[in-house]
Amino acid sequence: MMNDKRREGEMEKKGKILMRKYEMGKVLGQGTFAKVHHGRELKSGESVAIKMIDKEKIMKVGLIEQIKREISVMRLVKHPNVVQLYEVLASKSKIYFVMEYVKGGELFNKVAKGRLKEDAARRYFQQLVAAVDFCHSRGVYHRDLKPENLLLDEHGNLKVTDFGLSALIDSKRHDGLLHTTCGTPAYVAPEVINKRGYDGVKADIWSCGVILFVLLAGYLPFHNSNLMDMYKKISRGDFRCPHWFPPEVRKLLSRILDPHPSSRITINKIMENSWFRKGFQPPMFQDLFNDDKNPIIEVVDSDSESCSSSSSSTHYMNAFDLISLSPGFDLSGLFEDERGGSQHAWFTTTQPPAMVVSKLEELATTESFKIKKKDGVVKMQGKKGGRKGQLGIDAEIFEVAPSFHMVEVKKSSGDTLEYVKFCDQELKPSLKDIVWSWQGKQLPA
Numbered sequence: 001m002m003n004d005k006r007r008e009g010e011m012e013k014k015g016k017i018l019m020r021k022y023e024m025g026k027v028l029g030q031g032t033f034a035k036v037h038h039g040r041e042l043k044s045g046e047s048v049a050i051k052m053i054d055k056e057k058i059m060k061v062g063l064i065e066q067i068k069r070e071i072s073v074m075r076l077v078k079h080p081n082v083v084q085l086y087e088v089l090a091s092k093s094k095i096y097f098v099m100e101y102v103k104g105g106e107l108f109n110k111v112a113k114g115r116l117k118e119d120a121a122r123r124y125f126q127q128l129v130a131a132v133d134f135c136h137s138r139g140v141y142h143r144d145l146k147p148e149n150l151l152l153d154e155h156g157n158l159k160v161t162d163f164g165l166s167a168l169i170d171s172k173r174h175d176g177l178l179h180t181t182c183g184t185p186a187y188v189a190p191e192v193i194n195k196r197g198y199d200g201v202k203a204d205i206w207s208c209g210v211i212l213f214v215l216l217a218g219y220l221p222f223h224n225s226n227l228m229d230m231y232k233k234i235s236r237g238d239f240r241c242p243h244w245f246p247p248e249v250r251k252l253l254s255r256i257l258d259p260h261p262s263s264r265i266t267i268n269k270i271m272e273n274s275w276f277r278k279g280f281q282p283p284m285f286q287d288l289f290n291d292d293k294n295p296i297i298e299v300v301d302s303d304s305e306s307c308s309s310s311s312s313s314t315h316y317m318n319a320f321d322l323i324s325l326s327p328g329f330d331l332s333g334l335f336e337d338e339r340g341g342s343q344h345a346w347f348t349t350t351q352p353p354a355m356v357v358s359k360l361e362e363l364a365t366t367e368s369f370k371i372k373k374k375d376g377v378v379k380m381q382g383k384k385g386g387r388k389g390q391l392g393i394d395a396e397i398f399e400v401a402p403s404f405h406m407v408e409v410k411k412s413s414g415d416t417l418e419y420v421k422f423c424d425q426e427l428k429p430s431l432k433d434i435v436w437s438w439q440g441k442q443l444p445a
Helices: 002-014 055-060 064-076 107-111 118-137 200-217 227-236 247-256 267-272 332-339 353-366 416-431
Strands: 022-030 034-041 047-054 085-090 094-100 150-152 158-160 296-299 344-349 369-374 377-382 392-401 404-413 437-439
Touching: 022 047, 047 055, 055 064, 064 085, 064 094, 107 150, 107 200, 118 158, 118 200, 118 267, 200 247, 200 267, 247 267, 353 369, 353 377, 353 392, 353 404, 353 416, 392 416, 404 416
Parallel strands: 085 296
Antiparallel strands: 022 034, 034 047, 047 094, 085 094, 150 158, 344 404, 344 437, 369 377, 377 392, 392 404
């Protein structure tokens, strides 16, 4: 592990090549658990941002679910005004998010110099609302909208980023509301502060209103050095517009910054507002669900950082299952609905498929199983009259990269306890020479 970290540290310092695909450059930003580097795709020369996350650190502080959620959200939201996730790479100790490089900086830096002109503020607000509306249509609630999380590209277009605190629609409880208190105090909705459950859509709309106020005023609508006093102002919706605000903006803000979510204006109504619609150009984009180019995730052993990727596999497992091979960091929960309730686990290997099949054939012969092979699936069925006569096991081989494969193992028939016992006592020991890592809760460690 120490050699792995030293190697990655040297790569970071010297700007070395990441997995034969990207050149890592200077650090653009740094947090407690991640660094963001400027990068360059070697093939096209295109600039990218590479967010490098330390697995060990996030596992220690329990941020696994947050990383899962961020990946899941970013693959759902593909919009011109949202920073795009191109690819995710993973080694044994690091996760790399390869994202769109937005070089114009934060909107916050522009606002920090003073209030914006009405037309400029309106344009940013239009792009923000269009992006948030799209997120909501995909069941995604950002929950931390603020100027620091809004970037500007070289053409002055707004890009929403940082979905680390976002929630998915399936995060709601039986009452249909979200209950996690999160966000930045000055931008958070009153119902979030009150901790009684809230609608993610309504909470994001409130934050959009605060941002509009800040763009036009150059300061916050709710501000107090005493946090509790500020919360009281937010809960009452107690703010005053400066004299230079146009009347139609004052009216719109009064409806957005309504402390009662039930009567707060909807995004549809905002987009129908005459002030909002002035000069509005709806974004043109291709819907994610009509685009086959989902973000690719490549998993490599950190001893071979230069492993290349491939898109010509016979079988392709949704790559988000493969981001990490370390125990305790299983992302399969993002796709449990696709797998159903079957007992399954999987292992990764650097051996070719022929070697995997050969090992399974040896096991089948030793344990008196019938074996069938078809289209990358090895089917093992206990022979009638034998001790494992009812037990059926399928092993399907997927190519992740030319020299890296994943094999999914699942019970197709028979008793679950018998299956678990067989996996623990026969299957795992017989494959130990070719397995790099096991994953899945259904297979004993």
